[in-house]
Amino acid sequence: MTVRLVRTAVCTALALSCLSFASHAASGSTALHCGQLFDSRSGDVLGPHTVLIRDDRIAAVTAGHAEVPGTPGIDLSGHTCTPGWTDLHVHLGSQSSPDSYSEGFRLDDVDYAFRSVGYAKKTLLAGFTSVRDLGGEVSPHLRDAINQGLVDGPRIWAAGKSIATTGGHADPTNGYNSSLSHLLGPPGPTEGVINSVADARQAVRQRYKDGSDVIKITATGGVLSYARSGDAPQFRVDEIQAIVDTAKDYGYHVAAHAHGEEGMRRAVEAGVTSIEHGTYMSDEVMALMKRKGTWYVPTVYAGRFVADKAKIDGYFPDVVRPKAARIGELIQATAARAYKAGVKMAFGTDMGVGPHGDNAREFVYLVEAGVPAAVALQMATIRAAEVLGVDDQGVIAPGQRADIVAVKGNPLEDINRVLDVAFVMKDGVVYSQPGTSP
Template sequence: MSRLAALLLSTAATTAQAAEPLALQCGRLFDARAGKVLGPHTVVVREGRVEHLIEGHADVAGFRRIDLTAHTCLPGWTDLHVHLGSQSGPQSYSEGFRLDPVDYAFRSVGYAEKTLLAGFTSVRDLGGEVAPHLRDAINQGLVKGPRVFAAGKSIATTGGHADPTNGWNHLLSHLAGPPGPTEGVINSPDQARQAVRQRYKDGSDVIKITATGGVLSYAKSGDAPQFTVDEIKVIVDTAKDYGYTVAAHAHGTEGMKRAILAGVTSIEHGTYMSEEVMRLMKQHGTWYVPTIYAGRFVADKAKIDGYFPEVVRPKAARIGALIQETAANAYRNGVKIAFGTDMGVGPHGDNAREFLYMVEAGIPAAVALQSATIRAAEVLGVDDQGVIAAGKRADVIALAGDPVQDIEAVLRVEFVMKDGQVFKQP
C-alpha cells in the first residue's frame, strides 16, 4: 500500500471513530501554556478537534456529555523516547537470534495499547524497524495506540551503540557481511548522507543517531564519542532537506559537544553533561530529554546476577545511577527539558513514573507536566497538540486528583481521548 493510500485510510478511520460530538465536563483543567491548574471547564469536541473551551460546566445542545467533574483534564502526554518494538529482560540478547521481525511486531501491539491507556497520546519511537509499520497500523485504525513519530533504524558507526552486529561471532559476521548505510551503519559523511536518505525511503518521521556508546549495547564503552562533527553535520543538513529533526543518544561529554555543534535538535540521556555542554545547549537551543526512568531501571537491574551480560552490567550500574542528578543540574542551569523515558528499557505503560522522578530531582510538577505537553510539541515541531485549545487535536486525558499538588496523581489516569475518540473512561 502506498503512503498516500495509508494516509487516506487513516483519515477515514479517524473521522468515523471521532464523529460523535462530545462535551467533556472537567472539574479542573491544566493550562499547559501557563503551567497552572484552572477551575471547572467544558471541552467541546467535534470531528477530532477541540471546537470550544468553555469556562464552567456547560450542557451543549447536540453534544453527548461526559462527566469528568471529579477529575483534572490535561492535554494528552507525549513521551519523546520510546522503543515500542521491544522490552528488555534477561532473554533480550538471545531473543535477537531467535525471533523474527513479525514476533516483535505482534509484541508492539500490546505495548502500544498500554502506552496509550497510560495517558500518552503521542510518542517518538527512537529506534526500531517495527515502529513505522506500527504507526501505519495505528493510523489505519487496525490497532490501538498513541500517535507515533518513528525514527526507524537508528544511525550508528561501526561497533557503535546501534550497530546491529555487535556481539556476533566471527562466523555470523562473515556470513552477514559488514552492515552499511542501508542498515544504519556509517563511517564517512557520504555514508551518513546515504543513511538519512534510506530512512526517508523507509518512511521515517525523525532521525536518531547514537553519538556515543550506550548502556545496553554489547560493547565496552558507554560514553566514548562515535561520530565526527562532519558526519553529524551531514546527517543534520540532509535531515533538514526532508523536514526531519535529529535526536542524539549521548552519554559522554565529547559526543554531546559534537552533536550540539553539528545542530541536533535534542540530546537524549546526557549522563555526563558538563557545565560547558549546558552552556552550549542554551546557546544553540538544544533540548534535553533525560530518561531518568531508564537510568534508575538499569541501575537497579544491574544488581541482579544474570539480568545483563557481564560487558553491560558495569555500564548499567555506573551510568544509570547518574541520570537523575544530571537532570537536576540541567534544570537548575536553565537547559530546556522535554519528557522522555526510553521505555522499552523498562515495562511499557509505566511511562508516567518519569514525572515522579523529575519532581524528585527538583523539577516543579507543573514544569514536568509542561515537558510532556507543550514542550514536547515544540521538540516535535508540531503546533496542533500539547494544549487544550480551540482548533487543536482533541487529545485529552483526565486524572483522579490534582497532579500539580500531588504528582502521584499521574499514575491514576482514568480517561483517555485521542483525536476525539475515547479509549478509556471512568
C-alpha cells in the same frame, strides 16, 4: 457571577475561544465536564471547565459546567483534564528482559511486531497519546497500522533504524561471533552504520526511503549495547553535520543518544535537535545547548531501571552490567542540574528499557529531581510539541487535536496522581473513562 460572565473573563485572560457551544452541537460531538483544567501554556490548574469536542478537534473551551443541547457529556468532575501526554523517547518494538539478548537470534520481525501491538495499547492507556519512537524497524509499520485504525495506540513519530558507526551503540552486529559476522558481512548505511560523510548522507536518505519521520543517531556508546564503552564519542563532527544537513533536506529533526561529554559537544555543535539521556553533561555542554537552543530529553526512568536491574545476577550480560550500574544512577542528578541551569527540557522515558505502560513514572522521578510538577507536565505537553515541530497538540484550546487525559485530583499537589489515569481521548475517540474497563 454567572457561568457566562466567568467564561468571558477566563477566555479573555487565556486567549481561549469563546465560541457558542450551541453552534458546535452536532453528531460526533462530545462535551467533557472537567473538574479542573491544566493550562499547559501557563502551567496553572484552573477551575471547572467544559471542553467541547467535535470529531477529532477541540471546538470550544469554556469555564464552568456548561450543558450543550443535543451533545452527550462525560462527567470528569473530581478530575484534572490535561492535554494528552507525549513521550519523546520510546522503543515500542521491544521490552527489556533477561532474555532480550538471545531473543535477537531467535525471533523474527513478525514476532516483535505482534508484541508491539500490546505495548502500543498499554502506552496509550497510560495517557500517552503521542510518542517519538527512536529506533526500531517495527515502528514505521506500527505507526501506519495505528493511523489506519487497525490497532490502538499513540500517534507515532518513527525513526526506524538508528544511525551508528561501526561497533557503535546501534551497530546491529555487536556481539555476533566472527563466523556469523563474516557470513553476513559488515553492515553499511542501509543498515544504519556509517563511517564517512558520504555514508552519513546515504543513511539519512535510506531512512527517508524507509518512511521514517525523524532521524536518531547514537553519538556515544550506550548502556545496553553489547560493547564495553558507554560514553565514548562515536562520530566525527563532519559526519554528524552531514547527517543534520541532509536531514534538513527532508524536513527531519535529529535526536542524538549521548552519554559522554565529548560526544554531546560534537552533536550539539553540529546542530542536532535534542540530546537524549545526557548522563555526563558538563556545565560547558549545558551552556552550549542554551546558546544553540538544543533540547534535553533526560529519560530518568531508564537510568533508574537499569541501575536497579544491574544489581540482579544474570539480568544483563557481564559487559553491560557495569555500564548499567555506573551510568544509570547518574541521569536523575543530571536532569536536576540541567533544570537549574535553564536548559530546555522535554519529556522522554526510553520505554522499552522498562515495561511499556509505566511511562508516567518519569513525572515522579523528575519531581524528585527538583523539577516542579507543572514544568514536568509542560515537558510532556506543550514542550514536547515544540520538539516535534507541531502546533496542533499539547494545549487544550480550540483547533487543537482532541487529545485529552484526565487524572483524579490535582497532579500539581500530588504528582503520583499521574500513575492512575482515569480518562484517555485521542483524536476525539475515548479509549478509557471512569467507571469502565479499557
